[in-house]
Each structure stands twice: as structure tokens, then as C-alpha cells.
Amino acid sequence: MAEAHPVGFQWVMEAKRRGAKIIHVDPRFTRTSAVADLHVPIRAGSDIAFLGALVNHVLSNDLDFREYVVAYTNAANVIDEDFRDTEDLDGLFSGFDPEAAQYDPVTWRYQPPENPTEDQQRREADLESDEVRTGGQYPGAGHKESHQAARSESHGSGGAPVSWKGRRDETLQDPHCVFQILKRHFARYTPEMVQEVCGIEPEQFREVADALTANSGRERTTAFCYAVGWTHHSVGAQMIRTASILQTLLGNIGRPGGGILALRGHASIQGSTDIPTLFNILPGYLPMPHAAQHQSLDEWVSADEGKAGFWGNVRSYSVSLLKSYWGEAATADNDFCFDYLPRITGDHSTYNTVKRMIDGTTKGYFLVGENPAVGSANGKMQRLGMANLDWLVVRDLQMIESATFWQDGPEIETGELVTEDIGTEIFFLPAASHVEKAGSFTQTQRMLQWRDKAVDPPGDARSELDFYFELGNRIREKLAGSTDEMDRPILDLAWDYPVDEKGEPDGQAVLREINGTGPDGRALSAYTELKADGSTACGCWIYCGVYAEETNQARRRKPHWEQDQVAAEWGWVWPANRRILYNRASAAPDGTPWSERKRYVWWDAEKGRWTGADVPDFIVDRAPDHVPEEGATGPDAIGGQDPFVMQTDGKAWLFAPLGLADGPMPTHYEPPESPVRNPLYGRQNNPSRRKLSDASNPINPSYSDVFPYVFTTYRLTEHHTAGAMSRTLPYLTELQPEPFCEVSPRLAAERGLEHLGWATIVTARTAIEARVLVTDRLRSLRLGDQVVEQVGLPYHWGRNGITQGDSPNDLVNVTMDPNVYIQDKVGTCDIRPGRRPRGPDLTAYVEDYRRRADVDMDDPTNGRTD
Amino acid sequence: MANSLWGPLDDVQGDAGYDHHPPRMGFFTDTSVCIGCKACEVACKEWNEVPDDGYELSGMSYDNTQALGASTWRHVAFVEKPVEPKPLTTTDLGLPGMGPPGAMEGGATDGDAGVRWLMSSDVCKHCTHAACLDVCPTGSLFRTEFGTVVVQPDICNGCGYCVPACPYGVIDLRKEDGRAFKCTLCYDRLKVDESPACATACPTESIQFGELSELRERADHRLAELHERGVDVARLYGRDPEDGVGGDGAFFLLLDEPEVYGLPPDPVVTTRDLGSIWKHVGAAAATMVGVGVASFLGRRR
Amino acid sequence: MSPKGGGGGGRGDRLMVPEAEFESYYGKQIIKTPTWKTPDVPLYLFLGGLAGGSALLAEGAALQDLPALEKVARGAAAAGAGIGTVFLVHDLGRPERFLHMLRVFKPTSPLSVGSFILAPFSAFSTAAFGSMVTGWFPRLGRLCGVGAAAFGPPLATYTAALVANTAVPAWHEAHRELPFVFAGSGATAAGGLAMLLTPVDQAGPARRMAVAGAALEIAAAESLTHRLGMIAEPYQQGRPGTLMRTARRMTTVAAVATLLAGRRSRLVSAVAGATCVAASALTRFGVFEAGLESARDPKYTVIPQKERLAARKAAAASGTPAG
């Protein structure tokens, strides 16, 4: 965190100053470890085993915050009797279809009520039929498309909608209740197993366990911070799930000083999921309509509509969005132009799209603020894809590798690509940087902060807003007068933004549109004001209120020393300027604070309202003892002790009955490339991981002697991601002037690597070279009899910029998490002293490795695990 | 004036001839909270338009600028030290270890050492008795009303005298330019009541800027706090007005011996010996006169 | 990084770097190496000594009416100052700003003081020499000669203050002896040059000056190495050590030769004289480079300072005031 979020880390240092204990779990000893109280070196990719053992420690020693667990989680829920655990099926849950490599989650559900209502029956039927109806929709995908899996992002603002709240056994004794299932599931995650899987000594494990449990409960809370050390794995979502379970068991959610804090990446990466650049969601985590499932507005919202909690009002949010897109043209009669929305047909995520570029089905590509030739896994695959396009538009601040690969990319050097043969027409358009335009960033805490423009962009550089507005204008001009139905969605768009004297559209007008307006045309104040009748328009329902009172609330800059600890008047946090989500959980079921020390939001019985430091995340006058009426829907269905208001059942899920593609509980699987046999189950890898089969993406066989070492990639404080924003600046380049790899002294001795000398690092994809730093900060890990060495690779370099070098991403394979389609940052490799071969010799060198490792090029993603 | 050349000096500005002046300003750099982000280095360069200092992978941990110099006015040192195995009770210590490698039978490591990584942002000390200033023959280096030491680039003739005079190895000549450069303690910013660029950029408040007297109190407090928590290795460096340079205007809290960070353990301003130096020069000159006279005594006309 | 001596020059690499008794930051020096260029600055040191000694000789020769000696010595003083000034200016990073040296007068800066010695000395010695050669303004010329003689010894010795008033251990710690080394060395050079260029019958004072200078220089250097302990190492080891040893041998041989045969043989006188000049130059190079060496190796900064600290601590513990 100190490395990649140094500014946020100031608060960690502040906490430390006040006596907090900082524990850092990372394969490497980093700048964060340097100031932490304890560094726990872990084998990359093994975090579920570690966290799972902490869960086990809590459960088997009764260290959970029982009151919280019983009242606020689904620990008491009883699961379908047909459910089978990985314990029973040696690493599989029930419902696995080996052919499609995916799960049917029907047996994971809450035990059905004895007499389901009509509505419950309809939902259940819908869920089941979705599985069937989407099967094989996407031509060429070769596997069924799970509706729920493809919609995982849309659960970002709430859990998947379950059909019923289910039976609960609050004594937690029922063998089929979540608590008991959890206990059995994690029983084999022992400290000894942690040593064998992660390379962490039992004593050190104990120290972490003790610190964690001692610092949780009524009086104290513990926070977890994570970023891509957890997300970038074929089991990434489940790693975070394990932490969620742990934090929920310890009562660390919804309370000050607690939580699982995702440290987001690019300055507004949170904003770009809220108002998404993702294929499967629309603003505010509304699901992108599916071509087969969603023929009408009704079908589109039916899965969520009326379900308990605020997500149940999905129709209001959806209609308001359509109104903001199509304005006057959107009417109740035409389903508010629902038919104008594009549809998805399956997995259109980035890596799949690249595969389609290679296959020739995707013809054109926009690269806006992205440098995949360096920044994305398997750089070769990216370049081969782009070299097979008709056209490519690159908008960037710098002439990046993704715009120049056709003349100087690594494949040109080896002869795999020939400049003259590349037909892609590349348009490079200079972009204005963040200081050259006004706009908002949404950061890790969901906080929008407005920035004013500092300087004008140079030359022809334009802001994104300017570019897209102008692009829209030109397209609309070209289509003007067209009578073709196909052009209506574009011609009918509400495409009218005020521009300044330079022709630059006003960003605040866009923010106001996102905020939404009511029937009187005035800015709305809260998403509770949104209507499904078309009288309101709103570009993103969760952002509703950011322009309340016709004021840009994101531009508030009252310093923290002029307000209380919550600092509610700095920027604006969605939803409703609420700083801690689910903060009803900071009070006990009866509405009193769990402790005076940790009081945050509580029930004021006299006034009959929730009150406290923050905006309560609850219906403000709903009493703690309120029990919803049978059959209530939407917010009305939230009980007084259901703090997790976005969940259908109002409870935090220790067990996910729905919504995850790879199981209701986390399970340790080895990364797709690993030198270790999975000691926990017969299953080596996540059975539902997404493979991408292509000749450019061969996988190193597991536990191969040819690729005996683990490598992992990461950031340096001194550089930024794919490097175009730092390798081009003298002041940053001088601080870390060359690509390097970090190795332990033992590995250096084993392979004859010299400090500051060169090393060649090889995978089945390719080989790269880097200078060597031998350092005690990388440690050899002992797992039982096996010693595992890890090679550390900062990934920022490419062939342009002040200093140049090979890109570590050329080594990384594409195997994806099935929930979110992210790549794995860990792999196996060989490392040798000296520089790599040049030109065609490089190809031959890597081919030799593939042959010796027995990589099956007919089935390159096989990975040969048995 | 008393103690102009050496020893404690309460009013440096007064000593330099200012009648009315603001309080002495300086830095307290608390290295125990430095995270080595180098924001200070970059902010300094941005503000002061200092050129790059070359692109060399040094192999000195994450430190590639290597030392203070004419083109590096803030420098973050990265001290990577193997540590002896120690018991697993790091609770409340300011100093993390990587646990006790190889300390236990069947431990997770193969006998390789743990490591301690100290980071520290170094800067010109703006000495009470600044040798660089004392030896500057042109008056290019001067004492500001804030008690800081600043080079005037329009006066400096590149004689280089300040370079070996500095007991900390701070100031240096820029080759391509010929003149001497170092931290100005952001004199231009101080004049308009702004904090120095480096301190403003530092996320963890490792670099604290303020009135020197107040900083000294703060530092004493912090030291006591760390000692209380068992961080015995913590010590202040350059805080003591009784030291060889009369105390630094920019002083530090360190977690190891100064020399480990590349700092002199007991720096002394060269002018402490100025009297003796001139006395010996005088005596030698007189001796030379004597030699001259004697040379002519042997032969009479 | 371990293999390069992680963190401490001593402890970092347990395999490749032998255990040293001090720690450093990757073996990097603490103070900066002087930026003064070679040969500019050592030659300037040498020429200052030569010129200063020569100015003395010139006045003595004038008093005692030794015209050949006077001519050579006046020439040497003027040329020494002139060429020395050229080297000095050339060494500046901004030579065009040479005159900034005279903006202020600072007793704390030997270079400032030196500028106010060098400037009048150059003026006086050049005027005296010019007057002598042209025969113009003879009285004024003599007066200038006296002026040069007055500034000569300071010119020859202030350079010791110049180098000593730095943080360079081998220079600073030697501040008591260096002025004498430089005085002696200056006299040796002046005497030697005069021996080389003057007939033996007029070169008596030159010979005596050379021999006396040699004795002074050697004695001072000897006491320097004794007093400085480990900080004297750079004067004894490596290239500067070789320079210093060679200079001393040459000086000794030249002095002995001068004493034995300098009066009789023009050849011996010339050779011995030339040797004296060369030896004097070598001494300055030796001193200069020893300083650079001591700046480059952190141990000369760290170890004495640690010892000083330890002594102070011990003194404080035993209640005696520390120096």
C-alpha cells in the first residue's frame, strides 16, 4: 500500500502513530513491510489457504463476534440438503458441469420455504430457465454462458437476488446451516496446512491470528486493505470473499475502523465501474441487457424488481437512465426506448475481444487511456490482435507502444510480424491530461472529488468529453435525415451539452445530468426521489445527490481540521454522501452502539430516528424491532435488524447461495501455473477458471522442472502502470531507470545470477531480460520439503520512453477469474544469467523450452496437471 | 560576536546582521515514518526546476539518485540491512523484521536472513555554522532572514570552495553549468509564507517544516514516545546546538547510526579551527621570512 | 542489495566484503570530493609557493646586489603569480566571474583572503619585474618589489589554509603542519629555480633557501604523519603516497647534493635546483591527491569522528570536560 497508494498510506501511518498494529502479507518485503509491525511473506497465489486458516481459527476457537454473526449474517440460514461441499467431492462443489466448466448453483440455495409464494416460485423458475436459455448463445464460445456469472459486476451494489429469505436456525446447530457448513469446509485449513501451502511458519500464523482476534469484537475493529495482490488471480474474487467471511465473523463490517478496503487503481477506476467501462453493466451497476433474456423493459428489471431492499426499486433507476439517454424520445409507450439499448450476447470482456481480434471477427478498436501492448497480460497476444485489425484509434498523452508496435514491437524483432504485412490503419489522437481538463475522480472510498482545469491542453490535444461530444455530433450530422430504424438510437439521443467559448463541453453539465433532474427540471437530491413513470431522468442512480441544491457537491473542499472525523463536507460520497456503508451494523440489534468507543450510527428512541456521525445507511425511521409484513417488497421488506440493505435478505453472506461462478465458499486452488501440487484437494486449479486457448497463450505445465520458479509482477512507487506516464518523465525515470527483477540470495546462488548483472526470464510465451537485484527482501520459502523461490518483476517497462526494456507482461499468461475475467499476475518461469537471445533465436530458444516442458501446442491451455 | 564561528548560537540571523527578522525556520525529518515514496525528491525538482541527475541503475536498493548533489537537493536513502534472527514479538516496535528466519527448526526459510529497510530523506542541514557559507569567497552563499543558507546563482563563480567545506557532503558544482547548487529551503516559497515543496508533498509528515525551536520540542517528544514503545535505536541527529556545527537547521530522527545513512557521525564546522589555521599560516609565513633572511645572512658583501 | 554491501559497506555482504570495523552507506563517501581540477589547482599551490619564495629572494638579491639572482627571482615571482592566476581562473566553473572574488573580503574564507593576497602580489611582482626589465620607474619598481616580498610568504602559505579550511580529513586535520610544509616547499622551489637559472656565485642565498626549505618541509611532513595517525594514510599509501615519497627522496638528494657540491659545480647546482623545483611540485600534487583520497574513502570521515564521539562519551562518563 505504501508503494502504490502512498498518499492513502499516510492514514495508516497516522493509525500506527496512535498505536495501531500494521501487518503486511506479501510475497516480498516492500516499502509497506518496512514500516509495518509485522511482515508475513507468503507464496504468491496462496492467500485463500492463509485466510481460510484464519477463518478456521476463529470458528474452531469460538472467537467470532457471535451476537453480530447471528443477527446480521446468514450464518443461521439453512442450505438445501442436496448441497455437496468440496470436502465431499475432492475440490468440487455440487452442480459442476465438467464439459462447460461451470456450476449450476441450484443446490447452493437457501432451503426453500414449505409453501413458496407465487412470486418466489416465479423467481426460482426464472433463475433456472436463465441457465438454459443462455446456454450456447454466443456463437463460437464453445461453452454455456451463465447468466449469473456474466452479471457478477452488477452485484457490486448488492448481492444476487435470492428468491426467498429462507429458514434460519439461530442456535446455529442445524448441520445444514451456513455456520456448520463453514466450519466443516474450513476445518482442513490448519496452521500446518498454511505452512505447506503458503510457506508461513505456524508461529507467525499464530501471531497474526492473535493480533486479529484480539483487535476485533465489541470494543475494537480491524480493517483489511487489498488491491491487485488479491484481485489478479484465477481465484481473485474468492480471495476477497475469504476476507469478507473473516471480517463478517469478527464483526468488522459496517463499523468505524473496520471493513475490507479495496484500494482502487487508476485515479478514477472506481468511477469507471460506477459509470462503467465494462461490457456487462450500465451506470449504477444496472445489468447490461442480454440479447436473449431481455426482450422488454419488464424482462430486463424482473429479476431484481420488488426484491427486498433498495435494489428492489430497480425500475425507477432503469427508466430514469433511459430518460437521461433519450430524453423526450423516451416514453412509456415505447418502453422508454429500452429497445435502443445495445445488448450483450456473452463474454465481451477485454481478453476475449483480443482473441476475437486474432480470429478476425473484431475489426476495429478504440484504445483510450490504455496501453495493452505493455499493460495487459500476454503482450504478444495483444499485439497480434491489434496487428489483425482494420483500424485502431489510440487516444493518449504519449506515443505509446500500443501505437508503435507495428514498427518496433518485439514481434518485429523476431520476425513473427512484418511491418509491411500489417494492415491495421492506426489513428493517433493526442489527449488532454487530467490537469488540462475539469472533471471528477471517484476514489477508493467512493468519493467524488472535482478538479478544475489548471492549464489548457497543448496543440491538438482534446479532452475525452470534447472528443466524444464532437464524434457524436459528426456521426449525427452524417445520419441526419436518415429514415433507417437502425439510426434512431443515435439520432434520438439527448445530445445537447453547453459548450464554452473554446467549444469545450461543460463537465458540470454532465455531472448534473448524471445526478438527475425531476419533473420541474431541477436537480434531484436523492435516489429515493427517482420514479419509474418517466418523470425523472438520472444518468447514474447511485450518484444522485452529487448535484443536490444545484451545487456541485463534489467540489466541496472544507479541510478536515474544520470539521469532525467524518469530514462530510469534503467532496461527496455515493450513495447519499454516506462514508461507511451498512453502518447500521455499527449498532447492536437493539439499536444501541456496540461500544462507546466505536459508536457511529445508532437509534435515537426518543426521536424515533437513526442518528450518528454519518448518514445512516438505513431507513431513517425504521425501528430496530421492526418486522416487515409478509410479502412486503423493496425497502418495505427491510427488517429493523437487516443492516445489509442491498441484499435481498438484508444479511451479510458468509455463504453465497448465488452470484459467484466458482462456488459458494472460497477454496484454495493452485494458480494455473504453479510449481506446487495442491495439498488440499485432488483438484489442482480452479475448475471454472476461464481459459483462453490460442497458440500465443500456452500455459506452463504445473510442477514442471523446466519452469521451477514462481514469478509475480507488481508496481514501483516511482512508475505508473504501463509506464507511458512515468517512463517519459525525467524526474521519475531517474528514480527507477531500468527494468529489473528481484531475487533472493539463495536463488541467485542456485542460478549464478549476479547483482546488477543481466538475467533472462523464460515462460512458454516468451523470454525477457532484466537487470538483477539480489536482495534479502525476497525470501526462499519452505513448504514442507519443497523450497519455493519467487522472482519479483515490476511491470512498467516497454520499448518507448527515456529508458527502454522488455515488458514483463510478455511473460504473463491469460487465464481468468470466472467472475470478473481478470488475469492472473502469478506464473512460473525459469531464470538464467545473461541477456536473452535476439531476433529469431529468441523464438527458437522459447520453443526449446516448450518442447522440454512438454507443452501441448494443440491444447496450449491444458497446463497438464495430472 | 561570540560564537560566530563555532558553538551554540541562539540568533543566527542576528549574527548575520539582521536586526529584525522572522524566527529561524527549518526541518525535522522523522525517518521512522518515511515510506520512501520519493515524493519529496520529485516535488523539489518540479518546484526548483532542477535537471535530472542521470539514469543509472545503482544496485543500492531502491536508491538510484545515490547522494545529495547539485542536481539532487532532496535524497532518499534506502538502507537494506540483514537483521539477526529475533524473537517473534514485534508488537509495538517501530521496527519491523521479517520474522525470525531460520530461527526455528523447520522454519519456512532456508536460513537466509531477515531484513530491515530504513528510508530517510536527506537534505542540506542549513547549519548554524555553515562551512559552505563561511568559505565562500564571493558572498554568493548567504544567510537569509529565516536563518537558512542559500546560494545566489547570479553571484557564484564556481570556485568550488563550498564543496569540500561542507562536512555533510551536500553542496556540489553542476558540471555542465559550473556553479554550485543545493537546497534553498525554498526561499522563494518561504518569502510568500508557503511551506517548502518537499514538506508539502510528503504524505506521511516525515518531513516537518516549521520554527526550529518548535520542531526541536516536537522531536524531543517524538523521541520520548518511541523510547517508551521500546524503540531504543531511535535518536536525534543534528538537533543539539552544542554539536560541531552549532546544531542543524534541518535535523533528523534516525533509527541507526548516522554513518549507516551516509551521514557523518560527528561533523564539525571547519571554521572551529580557523583561528588555529590562520595562526599556523602566520607562523609558517614568518618562518618563511626567517628562511629568506637567513638565506642572505651567510653571505656578506 | 546484499552483494554490493547492503546498507553497510561492512556488513552487507557476508560473503564477498571482508568484515570492516565501520559502517557506511553502500561504501559511498560522506563528504564530497573537492571539485578542484588537476593539474590546475596543485600547480597553483606550487606556483604560489614558488612565486612567494622568489619574491623574498628577489628582495634579498636586490639588497645584496646580486643582479642575476634578482632578475631570475623577480621573473619567477611575476611568472609564478601570473601563471598561477591563469590556473586559478581556469579552475573556476564560471571563469568570467573571476572578479566576483573581490566583491567581499571574508577572513573566514582563505580563498577570499588569498584573492586579496594574490591580487596585490601579482601587481607588485609584475610591476617590479617590469620595472627591472624596462628600467622604468626604478624606485617605484623597488617599492613594488618590497610589496611583493611582503605578500610573498603569505601567498606561499595561505594555500595551506585554503585546503585545510575544509572538511577533507587529510587536509583539515593537518592544518598545523601544512602551512610549514607549504612554506618549506615554496622556499625549496624558489631556491631551486634560482639555482637552476643563476650562476653559482650569485646563487648562494638560493642554495641556502632551498636547503632550509627542504629541511622545513621534510620536518613538517614528518610531524604531520606522526600526529595524524590513520588519517595520514593517504599521504603514505597509493598514488599520493608515491608522490610524497618521491618528492621527499628527491628533495633530500637535491639538498645533500647542494650542500656537498652546489657551490662548486654549475651542473650539480642546476640539476639539484631543477630537482628541488620538481620535488616541490610533486609535494603539492601529493598533498592535493591525498586530500582527494581521504574525501573519497568514508572511513577517514567516519572512524575519527566515531573515535572522537567515543572519547567524548568516555570523558563525560568520567566527568572530565571533553575537548
Ligand SMILES: Nc1nc2c(c(=O)[nH]1)N[C@H]1C(S)=C(S)[C@@H](COP(=O)(O)OP(=O)(O)OC[C@H]3O[C@@H](n4cnc5c(=O)[nH]c(N)nc54)[C@H](O)[C@@H]3O)O[C@H]1N2
Ligand atoms: N506508484 C504507483 N501507484 C499506483 C499504480 C502504479 O502503477 N504506480 N497503479 C495503480 C493501479 S492501476 C492499481 S490497480 C493499484 C494496485 O496497487 P497494488 O495492488 O498495491 O499494486 P501491486 O504492486 O501490483 O501489487 C501489490 C502487491 O501484491 C503483491 N503480490 C503479488 N502476488 C501476490 C499474492 O498472490 N498474494 C499477496 N498477498 N500479494 C501478492 C506484490 O508483491 C505487491 O507488493 O495501484 C495504483 N497505484
Ligand SMILES: Nc1nc2c(c(=O)[nH]1)N[C@H]1C(S)=C(S)[C@@H](COP(=O)(O)OP(=O)(O)OC[C@H]3O[C@@H](n4cnc5c(=O)[nH]c(N)nc54)[C@H](O)[C@@H]3O)O[C@H]1N2
Ligand atoms: N503483469 C501485470 N500486468 C498488469 C498489472 C499487474 O499488476 N501485473 N496491473 C493491471 C492493472 S491493475 C491495470 S489498471 C493495468 C493498467 O494498464 P493500462 O491501462 O494499459 O496502462 P496505463 O499506463 O495506465 O495506460 C494509461 C494510458 O492513458 C494515458 N492517459 C492518461 N491520462 C489520459 C487521459 O486523460 N486521456 C487519455 N485518452 N489518455 C490518458 C496514459 O498516457 C497511458 O498511456 O495494468 C494491468 N496489467
Ligand code: SF4
Ligand atoms: S498519484 Fe495521485 S492518486 Fe496516486 S497516490 Fe499520488 S496523489 Fe494519490
Ligand code: SF4
Ligand atoms: S549542510 Fe553543508 S551545504 Fe548545507 S548549510 Fe551546512 S555546510 Fe552548507
Ligand code: SF4
Ligand atoms: S562555488 Fe559559488 S557558492 Fe560555492 S564557494 Fe564558490 S562562489 Fe561560493
Ligand code: SF4
Ligand atoms: S526545501 Fe525546497 S529546495 Fe530544499 S529540498 Fe525541499 S523542495 Fe528542495
Ligand code: SF4
Ligand atoms: S516524501 Fe516523505 S515519506 Fe516520501 S520519501 Fe520523502 S520523506 Fe519519505
Ligand SMILES: [Mo]
Ligand atoms: Mo489497476
